[in-house]
Amino acid sequence: MSFSGQIAIAGVYEHPSRWTPDKTTYQIMGECARGALEDAGLTLADVDGLFAATMTMGGMGVVQVAEYLNLKPRYLDGSNIGGSSFVSHVAHAGAAIHAGLCDVALILYGSTAASDAMAIGTGDTSSRDPGSAFVSPYGMTLVSSYAMVAQRHMHQYGTTSEQLADIAVSTRYHASLNPDAKMRDLITREDVLASRVIADPLHLLDCCIISDGGGAVVVTSLERAKDLRRKPVVVRGTGESVAHREIGAPDLTTIAAKQSGAQAFAMAGMTPADVDLCTIYDSFTITVLVTLENLGFCKPGEGGAFVENGGTRLGGRMPVNPDGGGLSSNHSGMRGIFLVIEAARQLRGGLGARQVEGAEVALVHGTGGYLGLMHSGATLLLTAD
Amino acid sequence: MSEPKKKDPEYGAPAVDQESRAYWEGCGRGELVLQRCRDCGTVQHRPRAICATCLSSGIEHFVASGRGTVYTYSVVRQNQMPAFREAVPYVVAYVQLEEGPQLLTNVVGCAPEAVSIGMPVRVDFVPTPGPRGEPLGVPRFVPA
Numbered sequence A: 001m002s003f004s005g006q007i008a009i010a011g012v013y014e015h016p017s018r019w020t021p022d023k024t025t026y027q028i029m030g031e032c033a034r035g036a037l038e039d040a041g042l043t044l045a046d047v048d049g050l051f052a053a054t055m056t057m058g059g060m061g062v063v064q065v066a067e068y069l070n071l072k073p074r075y076l077d078g079s080n081i082g083g084s085s086f087v088s089h090v091a092h093a094g095a096a097i098h099a100g101l102c103d104v105a106l107i108l109y110g111s112t113a114a115s116d117a118m119a120i121g122t123g124d125t126s127s128r129d130p131g132s133a134f135v136s137p138y139g140m141t142l143v144s145s146y147a148m149v150a151q152r153h154m155h156q157y158g159t160t161s162e163q164l165a166d167i168a169v170s171t172r173y174h175a176s177l178n179p180d181a182k183m184r185d186l187i188t189r190e191d192v193l194a195s196r197v198i199a200d201p202l203h204l205l206d207c208c209i210i211s212d213g214g215g216a217v218v219v220t221s222l223e224r225a226k227d228l229r230r231k232p233v234v235v236r237g238t239g240e241s242v243a244h245r246e247i248g249a250p251d252l253t254t255i256a257a258k259q260s261g262a263q264a265f266a267m268a269g270m271t272p273a274d275v276d277l278c279t280i281y282d283s284f285t286i287t288v289l290v291t292l293e294n295l296g297f298c299k300p301g302e303g304g305a306f307v308e309n310g311g312t313r314l315g316g317r318m319p320v321n322p323d324g325g326g327l328s329s330n331h332s333g334m335r336g337i338f339l340v341i342e343a344a345r346q347l348r349g350g351l352g353a354r355q356v357e358g359a360e361v362a363l364v365h366g367t368g369g370y371l372g373l374m375h376s377g378a379t380l381l382l383t384a385d
Numbered sequence B: 001m002s003e004p005k006k007k008d009p010e011y012g013a014p015a016v017d018q019e020s021r022a023y024w025e026g027c028g029r030g031e032l033v034l035q036r037c038r039d040c041g042t043v044q045h046r047p048r049a050i051c052a053t054c055l056s057s058g059i060e061h062f063v064a065s066g067r068g069t070v071y072t073y074s075v076v077r078q079n080q081m082p083a084f085r086e087a088v089p090y091v092v093a094y095v096q097l098e099e100g101p102q103l104l105t106n107v108v109g110c111a112p113e114a115v116s117i118g119m120p121v122r123v124d125f126v127p128t129p130g131p132r133g134e135p136l137g138v139p140r141f142v143p144a
């Protein structure tokens, strides 16, 4: 039995800081837990399901978080599928609550990537994973793994750097409306194209920023959420997937979002035409473009025309990341939780200048990992109650 | 448009394990070794002890032609890793091998600007002795 329509997001909190050299990741998670529980009108004593992932915790990280918060939950999930983890945590929490394994799930994330001077896009890519030996000799940075998708997309479909730049321009416009965003000065297409190339064809302004940050989300049953402080945001559809360099030669422009999006739409009984806004993991401009295609907002190869000239702006074809996204608001390494938080805030309404007017259906899609190597995808369809 | 590069990427000895030894030893002999499943015929890369299509353990190795075309690439212009800081700009690429699999690699032997999708390339090996001096190597590609 699907839990579509029976699970709700009852509380959200985004840490307002973008630079926190005086805080630990655990402190950030603790402050976010307080914020999201206050938002929901709940206390720590109500939490019986705990979900957490960070860039730096070890394999037992969620147990460490439970100890830090003096919690003894009856459901634990520390699954880490990259930056999309928290999007999948909402789905996992929904399944657990629906199955009666917990009642109130708290999802946590914290990071001090910026104050730790972490080189996320252009730093160390080696690991002890067995496939790493076939990657690490060649100096494939995170940025270049996405850039290879962009290069292939341009070759196959004639997509241009100008079209990719327009995503960054639209997102920066959104950030200019968000007082918490790190980068708020408006930019032009020319600014993006004039910024230095990090990995062809991606420029500096095609890349997400690096900040500190954290967030928390409280998930419970819709029934319980109706009695809480905030208007519930209802989970209608969920999907998860991976994409990798399969045996043979797969098309690099077909990403995990294709499978997870189709599953989420089927579960929700919806189509892209029902969606009012998207929050999409915008690690790089190309990520947004191929995600929109793979989710079915346009056909493969039509993403360039879809996003150009403000296509992803408020009032455009499909508003994407009205908070300013990872390209301009915040990116501390694993941005998925902020996708969930902004979608929930939009569906509650009242965000002022950056509010998507009449927003009733939001799509959330997180990508985790290296787009051109292996990555995860997680999709949510959320509605106002 | 690119500044004169100081050097090509340098390779250390690859991390060899039980499943990949035949591949890296082949590179040490100047041979690009791929795997074929005796049961379902699938050619696979990277090497695994089982077939990732049918789970058979009947894996055999064969020497590939070493020829392919560039499927996609990027010119890396910034990498904080000490091993690559001096090597930028350099080209990372997926090469579509004649035998079916794609291989992540570098394309060297020409200016980064000369690389394009569809460009024919052939394998070239850099000797990288293992910890006991055993002959291993790392494959990269050059214009054919």
Ligand SMILES: [Zn+2]
Pocket (backbone or CB within 6 Å): B037, B038, B039, B040, B041, B042, B051, B052, B053, B054, B055, B056
């Ligand atoms: Zn087989």
